[in-house]
Amino acid sequence: xxxxxxxxxxxxxxxxxxxxxxxxxxxxxxxxxxxxxxxxxxxxxxxxxxxxxxxxxxxxxxxxxxxxxxxxxxxxxxxxxxxxxxxxxxxxxxxxxxxxxxxxxxxxxxxxxxxxxxxxxxxxxxxxxxxxxxxxxxxxxxxxxxxxxxxxxxxxxxxxxxxxxxxxxxxxxxxxxxxxxxxxx
Numbered sequence: 769x770x771x772x773x774x775x776x777x778x779x780x781x782x783x784x785x786x787x788x789x790x791x792x793x794x795x796x797x798x799x800x801x802x803x804x805x806x807x808x809x810x811x812x813x814x815x816x817x818x819x820x821x822x823x824x825x826x827x828x829x830x831x832x833x834x835x836x837x838x839x840x841x842x843x844x845x846x847x848x849x850x851x852x853x854x855x856x857x858x859x860x861x862x863x864x865x866x867x868x869x870x871x872x873x874x875x876x877x878x879x880x881x882x883x884x885x886x887x888x889x890x891x892x893x894x895x896x897x898x899x900x901x902x903x904x905x906x907x908x909x910x911x912x913x914x915x916x917x918x919x920x921x922x923x924x925x926x927x928x929x930x931x932x933x934x935x936x937x938x939x940x941x942x943x944x945x946x947x948x949x950x951x952x953x
Contacts, residue, residue, distance in 0.1 A: 784936045785936070787933075787936040791929045791932050794814070797811055798922045817850045820843045849868075866911055873911075876900045876903025881900070898935065899939075902931060903928070
């Protein structure tokens with residue numbers, strides 16, 4: 769019989785792995801369709817919508833939205849971001865990159881907070897904390913780039929998604945190693 773803690777660790781390992789896999793698939797699609805404005809636009813909207821859905825699922829598994837205020841806020845922020853990306857697409861790619869930058873800052877800070885909260889119960893959250901901090905820094909970089917003269921493309925978002933995939937995969941691996949050690953201690 770699984771304990772609540774064991775169930776939680778299993779969920780987080782799977783959740784982090786799925787988040788990493790989605791990001792890798794999104795990156796491949798972004799690279800493949802970078803020259804096709806319609807497909808790139810769709811991918812730019814899908815990315816924050818996926819984040820909203822993933823945070824919603826994670827919050828539900830962990831006691832619901834009410835018990836997880838940072839994830840609840842992240843669901844709202846990511847959904848609003850998808851709508852803002854739709855509006856920014858009609859303006860310019862500079863506006864789209866600025867929206868992604870603002871989202872990266874806010875969602876990074878929320879991810880950092882969630883990692884700190886989970887550290888007490890799950891451990892192995894240092895990767896998510898680092899990821900949240902880097903996300904916030906990357907957001908500042910994207911906003912700075914959006915103010916430049918070079919025309920941004922979806923490829924400007926790919927490194928951000930790549931680091932996210934790396935951190936989610938690393939978190940999944942750290943939790944798997946911790947579970948293995950615990951089982952064999």
